[in-house]
Amino acid sequence: MAHVNLLPWREKQRQHQKQQYLAGLVAVAAIVGLIFWFIGQAIDQQINNQNSRNQYLEREIAVLDAQIGEIKKVKERKSAVEQRMALIEQLQANRNVAPIVFDELAKLVPQGVAFESMTRTNNIIRIEGISDSNNRLSDFMRALDNSKVFMGAELSTIKSDSSAARAISNFTLTFSINPNVAPLEIVSSEAQ
Structure with a gap:
């Protein structure tokens, strides 16, 4: 008599395919999660780099603002001295x-x-x-x-x-x- 396998081989095959599918799905999900994590890390790094550049620019702008303030004070002093000189010259001319x-x-x-x-x-x-x-x-x-x-x-x-x-x-x-x-x-x- 021929040997007949009465075990549910189709059921095992489906079970095996289902496990392979779930394993592939988990692997794809893990890979996608890793990709998103790497993308997030890269974006965070770019944000941090931009923030450090912005802070550097703000410090330099503050230094330049201070220099501009000093220049304005010097110009005001120069203008006052020029006015005094003009007044002295005028007095000298009119004496x-x-x-x-x-x-x-x-x-x-x-x-x-x-x-x-x-x-x-x-x-x-x-x-x-x-x-x-x-x-x-x-x-x-x-x-x-x-x-x-x-x-x-x-x-x-x-x-x-x-x-x-x-x-x-x-x-x-x-x-x-x-x-x-x-x-x-x-x-x-x-x-x-």
């Missing part, structure tokens, strides 16, 4: 202006013209005075215009005063000092 102005006025004022008050604002001079003749006042204005020290003589007001024994006129006259004699003043925030 002889008053004597020159008074000397020139003494030469130009004709007889019969007298000053009651004189004010100077920057390079503008305003004179209030009296004159015994309009012709003498006109001569004075012409002399101011022809002067190398003064320019732009302008008569603001003239009033005749008939109450006095002699006829006199009160006048207000403004004119400028030539910039060649007295350079225009530099307005300094330090000087004010």
Whole structure:
């Protein structure tokens, strides 16, 4: 009689295939898990590298900010020194202006013209005075215009005063000092 195997061989074969399938599935899952773990480690390493680069840049930026602050302070000090120097130069240039102005006025004022008050604002001079003749006042204005020290003589007001024994006129006259004699003043925030 032929030998017949009555053992459930198909069942064992299925069991064996199932075990191989599960073993392959576990191996694939382990490999995929390892791949994801390596990818995660690589990403973490890149993040750490980028963070260290960022910290280095932040430190360097802080150093540069400090240097910029120092540069600003130096520039402010330089500007203050330059303003002081300009003011000193201006004072040096203007130190002889008053004597020159008074000397020139003494030469130009004709007889019969007298000053009651004189004010100077920057390079503008305003004179209030009296004159015994309009012709003498006109001569004075012409002399101011022809002067190398003064320019732009302008008569603001003239009033005749008939109450006095002699006829006199009160006048207000403004004119400028030539910039060649007295350079225009530099307005300094330090000087004010």
